[in-house]
Amino acid sequence: MKKIILLLLFSTFPVLGHAQQVTIIGTVKDSETKQPIELYNIKEENSDNSINSDKKGNFKIDITQSKTDIKLIIEALGYETDTIQLQSNKTDYTIFLKPETTNKLDEIVVTGTTRATLLRENPISIAPVSLKQIERTAESNIIDVLVKNVPGLNAVKTGPNISKPFIHGLGYNRVLTMYDGMRQEGQQYGDEHGIEIDDYTIEKAEVIKGPASLLYGSDAIAGVISLFPFIPKEGDGKLHGKYTNEYQTNNSLIGNGLRLSYSDKHFLFGLSGSYRMAKNYQNPIDGRVYLTNFNVKNFAALVGYKSKKGYTHLNFTLYDNRQGIPDGTRDSISRKFTKQIFEGDDDDILNRPIVSNKELKSYKIPDLSQHIQHYRAYLHSFYEIGKGDIDVLIGGQQNIRREFTHPTDPEQAGMYMRLNTLNYNVRYNAPKFSNIEISVGVNGMLQNNKNMDATDFPIPNYDLFDGGAYLYGKWKREKWSISGGIRYDLRKVKWNDFYVGTNPITGFEQQSNANDEGANLQFDAYKKNFNGISGSIGATFQASKNISLKANIGRAYRAPNITEIGSNGLDPGAHIIYLGNRNFDPEFSLQEDLGISLKYRDFSSEVSIFNNNIQNYIYMSMVADAQGNPVVDAQGNRTYKYEQSKAQLYGAEVSFSLHPEKLKGFRWDNSMSVIYGFNRASTFKGKGNEGEYLPLIPPMSINSGISKEIKPKSKYFTAIIPKFEMEYTATQNRFLGLNGTETRTSSYTLFNLGVTTEIKYSKTKNIQFIVQANNLFDKAYQSHLNRLKYFEYYNTSSRGNSGIYNMGRNIVFKLIMPF
Secondary structure: OHHHHHHHHHHHHHHHHHHHOEEEEEEEEEOOOOOEOOOOEEEEOOOOOEEEOOOOOEEEEEEOOOOOOOEEEEEOOOEOOEEEEOOOOOOEEEEEEOEOOOOOOOOEEOOOOOOOEEHHHOOOEEEEEOHHHHHOOOOOOHHHHHHHHOOOEEEEEOOOOOEEEEEOOEEHHHEEEEEOOEEOOOOOOOOOOOOOOOHHHEEEEEEEEOOOHHHHOOOOOOEEEEEEEOOOOOOOOOEEEEEEEEEEOOOOEEEEEEEEEEEOOOEEEEEEEEEEEEOOOEEOOOEEOOOOOEEEEEEEEEEEEEEOOEEEEEEEEEEEEEEEOOOOOEOOOOOOEEOOOOOHHHOOHHHOOEOOHHHHOOOOOOOOEEEEEEEEEEEEEEEEEOOEEEEEEEEEEEEEEEEEOOOOOOOOOOEEEEEEEEEEEEEEEOOOEOOEEEEEEEEEEEEEEEEOOOOOOOOOOEEEEEEEEEEEEEEEEOOEEEEEEEEEEEEEEEEOOEEEEEOOOOOOEEEEOOOOOOOEEEEOOEEEEEEEEEEEEEEEEEOOOOEEEEEEEEEEEEOOOHHHHHOEEEEOOOOEEEEOOOOOOOEEEEEEEEEEEEEOOOEEEEEEEEEEEEEEEEEEEEOEOOOOOEOEOOOOOEEEEEEEEEEEEEEEEEEEEEOOOOOOOEEEEEEEEEEEEEEOOHHHOOOHHHOOEOOOOOOOEEEEEEEEOEOOOOOOEEEEEEEEEEEEEOOEOOOOOHHHOOOOEOOEEEEEEEEEEEEEOOOOOEEEEEEEEEOOOOOOOOOOOEHHHHOOOOOOOOOOOOOOOOOOOEEEEEEEEEO
């Protein structure tokens, strides 16, 4: 009997060993394009067993074979969630997901962590924006597209082509912009030029809302905007392309973009180019706003090699932007815009000639304009090493910024700077062990700025070294996920004595040597090291299948930028004389975040609150004379000096989406954002608008949008998606009114109406045709973050209006055709 029992046991062991686990592999693809989807999540139903795919769309998951009726759930950014039933005799699957028109709250993100991570498992607030959202949002630039889709993200604007991102009331060098993992360096402290990227090539974006210095170092104290350009992934050895055409009625914007791509088993390449040009925009109060026209050209190239273990990409981008430099001068009676034709004391801003209608309606960029060129080349490699992986990026970029401000000598640049930057980023993800993920990395940059042949020098020539090293970890078990780490940063900044003299022929200022007759020392030599320790710790808890809780506390660091410590002169494009302070210390912030996410079949919602205390906060304040009037030069350029103080910002964001399963394709999306910013210096306590409030704090906003995807029974139309939007912005009564730095901004409500139509023209290709009317009722309004609001030279107006208003009604037509 014992022998029989032993024989049965030994014969059963191999079967049991074989029955314990089986590996399921597969690929997930887009149901329309049949192309692989990268970075999605696949999990076993009613289990904590889940994995994230690789960057090529493949997955591998181990399941217990002894179970029956096993289902896998697949979730991906921009696609409807799907569930598949596993078959007992099948281990290899190809799964097709249907594209979704709007975002979900539990998508996979790659920014903010070192590995692909589910949004619900990340304690930091991150908002992903899918390709569908980008394509179906009709705005003037990619930053405005993101603002439309991400609560808590705003933009300081100088016309339709210039939008500087602000997160939770902080912007400029406090928001780091990344392009394909490489930090964007283009003199981003400046007001008067935007982000140097091709709007038509961005495939997706992710916005980190909160301190992100742990992984990115200085300049990520408020958050990060990561833009991901198109990467070929068809893998079929065929040539593919995409054509984008756009027209906007308000400023007659014409945009064209063309992309070609190829990829096979190992090699890939891509070429893209675009051209956008626009006239001066218009509104019901100002008519056409002089010097807001622009033209932008872009070119990009990519070659790459891929294998089972990873890839290497070599990328090049060329950006060229010409645009007017608005100054807002007008005739006092007619309120028509005027233009500068003389220099210095010969120029009387109150008696300039009126701009003709022909000039206002022209695509031609006037002589007084700026020319921004940005060149980028970088090598990006990612490879698996054993059970870990390494990510390496080395790149260089050059930003050339010229501002032509001399009407008597149009070829002479008022400002002409060349900024060279070398970027480096190395990260190693160690193999997972005991539910723990560990990553280590170093990143930073070397930078050199040089003033070229110019007449105005707001900042000196300088050299900068920046570097940081970090350790990041994540522990996950059952319903809990805890992540955090620590980082150390060092930044070295130096410049030599910088002398300015007078050109005896032109009479303009020019760079000089110390021994030149009449030379003045504008910037005396400077050398200083800044360093800081950053860190964060956060946790998420999956309270139930539908409810996620988040908490995070993070310390972030930012070294002062060059204008804050070194500026001493006119930036002609911004129409501001900047005065820096070389004694500034680095900013340090301590921010606490709490959030809850709800996801149900028929509705979803998210609530988050934050509190941010900043030491050594740097801000601009207008300089006034003894009578409290702004200090201006002959051309009306105002003077601002940088100050440093303690600050506190806090606020909340709420979103709610109704998407009843029985009413397929219907969505009602709502969001609310509110931010408060206070200067905590004791001298301003209780002073209200006379110094207690921080500048550039967006007022409360409420956005609501209704859309319905209709699937007609037609062999030509695959989808028709009408949508209606309302945007309400409250009055901003809390502003920095000290010395007239800011003024009160009234509330306004805008309505938008649009429709997206998908037209089938091949088995796998659809044409998208989008029509969108923004500011449908041509509302005259001023945004609190509109810089042109303050371009006014009269104490009173014949029409009772002050400054320049935002864009009026704008109807956008967009055609997107893949081939």
